[in-house]
Amino acid sequence: MIETEEMGTLFKKIRLSKKLSLKDVAGDYLSVSFLSKFERGESEITLSRFLLLLDNLDVSIEEFYGILSKGHATKTEKLIEKVSKSFQENNLLALKKYYKEEIGAYNETGNKTYLYNAIMIESFMVSLTGETITEEKVSHITDYLFGIEQWGKRELIIFGNSMTAISTEALNILIKEIVYKTVLFGNDESNKRIRIGLVINAISVYLDREQLELAKLYLDIISDMSIPETFLYERFEYRFLLGLYWIKSGKIAIGKKKVESALGSIRALGVENLLIAREDIYENILGSLK
Structure with a gap:
C-alpha cells in the first residue's frame, strides 16, 4: 500500500527538480504550510486538490503514480516474476x-484469487511438460475474465500468461476486448505497449494452433496500430511472427526473408537468450516443411 508520506516525498522531489517553491505550487488552492505538511507526510490531501497541485507541477497523475508504483509491485507481479524466472x-x-502454495491457500481460504494464480502457474508448467490443463480449470479463468467489466493490471497479467490454455474461440473474444476497449486502456504509450504485447502473444498462439486467418487478422491490426520506433522488442516480434505466418501460408521465400531479417536485428542487439529461443522456433518450423 502506498503511504501519504511516500506521495509527499515524491511530490517534493519533483517540485525541487523543477526549481519551484512551495508558494509557486500551492497557488490559490491551499496554504504553503499545508503543502509543506503534505510533503512531510503529516497531512492527507483530497484528490481534487492533489490534481490541481499536479497541474501546477505540469505532471500528469499517470506519470506521478507511474514513478511512485515502480517500487510497489503487486502480489501478482511479484509472483509472476518468480514464476517467469523459474519457467525460463x-x-x-x-x-x-x-503452484502448491497457491492452491493450498485457495483450499484454506476459498479465495479465488489463489485459484486463478494456481491455474496461471499451471499454464507455465504444461508448457514444459506437454500436458494439458483441464477444461474445468480453464473455464474458471475465462469465466473470471469475461465477468470483469474493467480490466486492471492483475487481469492483464493473468490473461497474458494463460493464453496457451484458453480455447481459440474464447481467446479471440478476449483479444477483441483488448483491441477495442479504448476507454479502458487509453492511448498513452505504456497502455499501447500493453495492448500490442498481448495481441502479439495471441498471434503466436494462433500460429502454433495453425489458425492462420486469425493470425493474419491480428497481424494486420498490429500494422494498423503502428508500432512506435521505440518499441524495439515489439517491432522485432511482429516481423518475426509475420515471417512465420508467410512460411506457414506457403510463401516460404518471403517468410524466410522476413524471419532472417528479424533475427539479424536481434542478433545485432546482442540479446542472446531471445535470439536462441526464436532461432529454435524457426528451425522447428523449417524442419516441419521437409
Whole structure:
C-alpha cells in the first residue's frame, strides 16, 4: 500500500527538480504550510486538490503514480516474476512449489484469487511438460475474465500468461476486448505497449494452433496500430511472427526473408537468450516443411 508520506516525498522531489517553491505550487488552492505538511507526510490531501497541485507541477497523475508504483509491485507481479524466472530456467520443481502454495491457500481460504494464480502457474508448467490443463480449470479463468467489466493490471497479467490454455474461440473474444476497449486502456504509450504485447502473444498462439486467418487478422491490426520506433522488442516480434505466418501460408521465400531479417536485428542487439529461443522456433518450423 502506498503511504501519504511516500506521495509527499515524491511530490517534493519533483517540485525541487523543477526549481519551484512551495508558494509557486500551492497557488490559490491551499496554504504553503499545508503543502509543506503534505510533503512531510503529516497531512492527507483530497484528490481534487492533489490534481490541481499536479497541474501546477505540469505532471500528469499517470506519470506521478507511474514513478511512485515502480517500487510497489503487486502480489501478482511479484509472483509472476518468480514464476517467469523459474519457467525460463526450466525449473519445474520451483513451478510445482509455487503452484502448491497457491492452491493450498485457495483450499484454506476459498479465495479465488489463489485459484486463478494456481491455474496461471499451471499454464507455465504444461508448457514444459506437454500436458494439458483441464477444461474445468480453464473455464474458471475465462469465466473470471469475461465477468470483469474493467480490466486492471492483475487481469492483464493473468490473461497474458494463460493464453496457451484458453480455447481459440474464447481467446479471440478476449483479444477483441483488448483491441477495442479504448476507454479502458487509453492511448498513452505504456497502455499501447500493453495492448500490442498481448495481441502479439495471441498471434503466436494462433500460429502454433495453425489458425492462420486469425493470425493474419491480428497481424494486420498490429500494422494498423503502428508500432512506435521505440518499441524495439515489439517491432522485432511482429516481423518475426509475420515471417512465420508467410512460411506457414506457403510463401516460404518471403517468410524466410522476413524471419532472417528479424533475427539479424536481434542478433545485432546482442540479446542472446531471445535470439536462441526464436532461432529454435524457426528451425522447428523449417524442419516441419521437409
